[in-house]
Amino acid sequence: MIFFRKLWLCLLVIWAPACFAQQVRVIKFNQLSQLLSTRNDTTLIVNFWATWCKPCVEELPYFETLQARHARNKVKVVLVSLDFKSQLEKKVKPFLSKTGIRTPQVVLLDETDPGQWMEKVAPSWSGALPFTLFIHRKKGRKDYEKPFTLAELEAELRPYIK
Amino acid sequence: MKRTIMLGVMSALLFATFGFLPPAEGYQPGDRAMPFKYRNKQGQLVALRDNVSAKGYIIVFTCNTCPVAQAYEQRVLDLDKQFASKGFPVIAINPNDSGRSWGDSYEDMKERAIEKKYTFPYLVDANQELARTYGARHTPTVYVVQRQGNSFIVRFTGAIDNNMEDGSQATKKYVQDAVNALLENKPVAIPTTKAIGCSIKWKNG
Numbered sequence: 631m632i633f634f635r636k637l638w639l640c641l642l643v644i645w646a647p648a649c650f651a652q653q654v655r656v657i658k659f660n661q662l663s664q665l666l667s668t669r670n671d672t673t674l675i676v677n678f679w680a681t682w683c684k685p686c687v688e689e690l691p692y693f694e695t696l697q698a699r700h701a702r703n704k705v706k707v708v709l710v711s712l713d714f715k716s717q718l719e720k721k722v723k724p725f726l727s728k729t730g731i732r733t734p735q736v737v738l739l740d741e742t743d744p745g746q747w748m749e750k751v752a753p754s755w756s757g758a759l760p761f762t763l764f765i766h767r768k769k770g771r772k773d774y775e776k777p778f779t780l781a782e783l784e785a786e787l788r789p790y791i792k
Numbered sequence: 793m794k795r796t797i798m799l800g801v802m803s804a805l806l807f808a809t810f811g812f813l814p815p816a817e818g819y820q821p822g823d824r825a826m827p828f829k830y831r832n833k834q835g836q837l838v839a840l841r842d843n844v845s846a847k848g849y850i851i852v853f854t855c856n857t858c859p860v861a862q863a864y865e866q867r868v869l870d871l872d873k874q875f876a877s878k879g880f881p882v883i884a885i886n887p888n889d890s891g892r893s894w895g896d897s898y899e900d901m902k903e904r905a906i907e908k909k910y911t912f913p914y915l916v917d918a919n920q921e922l923a924r925t926y927g928a929r930h931t932p933t934v935y936v937v938q939r940q941g942n943s944f945i946v947r948f949t950g951a952i953d954n955n956m957e958d959g960s961q962a963t964k965k966y967v968q969d970a971v972n973a974l975l976e977n978k979p980v981a982i983p984t985t986k987a988i989g990c991s992i993k994w995k996n997g
Contacts, residue, residue: 680859682858682859682860682990683990683991684990685991712988714956714957716957742954742955742956742957742958742961743954743955743963743964744951744954744956744986744987744988745950745951745954745964745985745986745987746954748986748988749986755986756929756930756986757929757930757986757987757988757989758929758930758989758990758991758992759930759988759989759990759991760991775929775991
């Protein structure tokens with residue numbers, strides 16, 4: 631019985647990434663803010679991007695790599711697409727499958743009025759993309775309005791996973 | 793002695809502040825806007841203040857290539873149509889470095905202005921001085937300025953309205969409301985808003 635349960639769990643773990651490969655949850659801001667208020671000791675890396683933002687698209691694979699490398703260091707990457715909801719099937723999903731982004735969680739923020747929520751994410755954010763947050767319950771919160779290289783991301787992450 | 797130490801600390805602090813902070817915040821409502829010249833419909837190079845019929849301007853940092861700017865393009869045309877005759881014409885400025893932003897060259901801009909029948913000047917911010925001074929960080933970003941003698945005072949900065957995708961669904965039309973208030977000599981109720989956009993492609997950045 632226990633054996634079967636384990637087998638089932640293994641299968642679930644092995645297949646989960648494949649099964650849920652390009653799933654994109656469409657969320658409202660209150661759901662996003664729940665996501666941002668991490669209560670355990672996971673380091674949350676939240677990247678705001680859009681398929682139309684060239685520097686975002688260029689750095690997205692680095693977040694994929696970062697998540698894959700550091701999953702066991704309690705690092706969780708969330709990619710928040712700011713594409714229009716109408717572009718979900720047309721642009722966002724095809725883009726994700728084309729570029730092979732499958733490890734981080736991807737959500738699409740369905741909010742049309744940035745004035746209502748941007749300030750709550752980070753008062754310093756001008757609205758330019760890409761925008762990235764590092765959040766840890768004890769180590770605090772940092773935000774960056776700039777694109778990253780993989781090496782820069784690793785360097786930023788280091789103090790969080792020490 | 794104490795004083796010199798204090799000064800030492802102060803200057804070190806200032807140095808640190810200047811050395812590590814991102815670019816200055818840019819214009820806030822109430823600031824005097826840096827003047828510039830543009831070519832009018834007759835092809836003459838004129839300064840902002842030379843256009844005597846202008847009570848102010850709707851200055852839009854925008855570009856050819858950003859999908860958000862494209863989504864707002866018709867709304868910018870509509871603003872000019874609505875307000876140019878009332879003394880607040882639109883001036884569009886493209887701050888992107890054309891070397892880094894394919895599709896934002898002077899030729900591309902000219903083409904788009906003709907194709908989309910721009911009724912307003914569409915300027916190249918070649919050395920990006922205007923965008924840096926005004927504090928625009930992404931396209932589209934709007935500055936509404938109001939004449940005060942020969943200078944122009946920033947009265948609004950931010951987004952055109954509160955629905956990026958569909959203007960007809962917008963419940964707040966920030967720029968329209970701001971200009972209407974100025975035309976009635978009233979203070980602008982919402983003088984600054986935030987908006988999502990494409991980061992400006994800076995030179996060597």
